[in-house]
Amino acid sequence: MTDLALIAQLIVNGLMAGGTYAILAIGLSLIFGVMNVLNVSYGALYALGGYFGYTFSVLLGQPPLASLFLAMIASFGIGVLIERFAIERVKGNVNSVILLTFGLAILIEQLITLIYSGSYQAVPGIIQGAIVIGGITVNLPRFMAFVVSVALSLLLIVFVYRTKIGSAIRVVAFDQELALLRGISVRRISMLTLGISSMLAATAAALLAPLLSLYPAVGWNPLLIAFVVVVLGGMGSLGGTVIAGVIYGLVDVFTGFYLGSEWRQITVLLVIVAVLLLRPQGILGKVVERV
């Protein structure tokens, strides 16, 4: 491969990886931005979404695309229930939220293990194979994950910034008391937010499960990646999360190729530290002024 072709391939790989990291993180960013809550069970919701997809497609024989939608709906429901009956009760106390969501994460993982066993499960993809365009190889499942990630991210941004409900979400994110004064039900918005967040986690899992693996503890690594991307992008900033995801993907891929796999994680984290030193609020995060 020529140097130019190599770099082009790396950019394509990085963008595609970044797209999936973005959709992984955007749900977490949404929860934090709106509810000011660090949801440690996000990784478990990712795993649960993957297993919903597996259940619908493999166990119940539904078409892959239909399985994806059904998994999204099921995960939305779970998110709503978790917010309504669990997180809402302890939201005022940060430590309680972390403890509760951590417990939920373990509970979900153990339930998955009990129901599905701890064995690796294979999930067939909606699409298989790869195509070569101008000398650049494009892995089709990964490309599809990227396209869906970008589409969903844009849809979410449009939803948040261009719809009435989205406007309500932004008001709640800005100031819950102000939202109450304006007659906005903070509880309903929170339920909706966690539902959407869970749905996004499930989407990421359903898209990535055919490429990777599906096992009960699969959610912990995505949680770490999502958290890093959210911090880099600016907590609560959807656009920042997308940009950060892409940066993560590009740095990860280029480092892996030129420096070696063992340098990937450390390089990504060094880049993040460097960005945060220059912009502590993250790429598109807002500076909060304390009086």
Next chain:
Amino acid sequence: MKSAVSNIVTAAIVIVVLVGSVAGTYYATSGQAQTVTIRSTITQGGGGATSTVTNTVTAASQAAEIKIGFITSLTGVATDVGKQMIQGAQYAVDQINNGGGLCYAGSCHKVSLDIVDNGDTTDIAVVSANKLLQDQVVGVIGFLYTGSVFATQTALMSHKVPILMTSASAVQLTNQVLTNYSQFKYMFRVGSNDSGLAYTGFSFLQLINAKSFYAIAEDFQYAHYEMGFLGNFTKSANIQSLGVDFTPFSATDYSSEILKIVNLHPSAVVGSFSGDNGFAFLKQYKADPVASHIPIMFLGGPWGSKSTIDTLNSAQPGSADYIVDGTLGWNIPLTKLTSPFCQAIEKTFSFCNIGTQGVNYDAVQVLTNAIRTAGTTDPDALVKVLEQTDLAGASGRLVFTAAHQVLLAPGFTQLPLIEWIKGSVYVIYPPNFAQQAYVRPP
């Protein structure tokens, strides 16, 4: 009223969440919830009578039970391998109990496995080892990871608990027997070590007349050791190493590594993964139109399981085709016991993997044989007997070296190469066991 009902529901959910977390963690890390149902079918080889024996405990239950600790992956990425290890060990235990128990010094004892989790992190292994010490097991078999052994060996050795490793593969573990015999004499390995596994990689490269190779492995200690040995072997034979990548355990994207392989175009790729992260790499490797044509082999790992191969192929057709595994045998007549063992195991589990089921079956036999011969469970007496072991096992003729490692050599414990093609497995090396020649990926 509505608020009261809502509060009660919420309180109930919180309690369920917390209790569920605790209970789930407990059951996941102990052997209590792990039940292995074995229908022990013992087939006499050579056309003899076939008898099916159900699990019955005879008068053996009267005497004190002999508990053998068994530590393997009940959680984490290698649970499939852990399951197979338990299958082999439990089969041996059932066989002993069905035969009247472990009889020595005038009485017969029921044998049981005390199964605990080594998890993916050493802290889980430490907790599990402490439990085994509390349960006063006569020995510990298993250990999936080298790190787990290092983390627990001090406690186990100080309590003089014999360890028979069947998966943790660092040569350093058994070398401790040579450098500090008095402390580490209780350490034994039934199964291959990193050097033996690396040698399978070298054997494969020689088999295909490779001029160069590229190595990729998970960033675990054992993999570093394996690749180190492989580098030494290949250097001596002028096979060029084009590079080695140790991928983070958390890696999900292998596009960089695969692009490197495509760019360098080695004669073959040698990989080492212990669990599900290897599946992700393989799927992405096989999806690449260039990389998928480069021969690839793995140094042990989960590739000896037909269920794994079928699962991979069902998710991504062809993803497990033409892959080679250096493994501890695949129903080839390593000893007279191998085939009957495999036939019996296949009847129960529909597949036989000597590298997981067979080795752990052998380890139980080695330990119980030592107890029987020594006439005691005293660890020092057991060590003396274990050192004299010369037993025909399912995985080979089991004789320990001075470092308490089973001898890895033709006629003893030997690691053949197998190749998967369209869901069927073929032994391709060594020549005396080969069923067909290696088939290159089209």
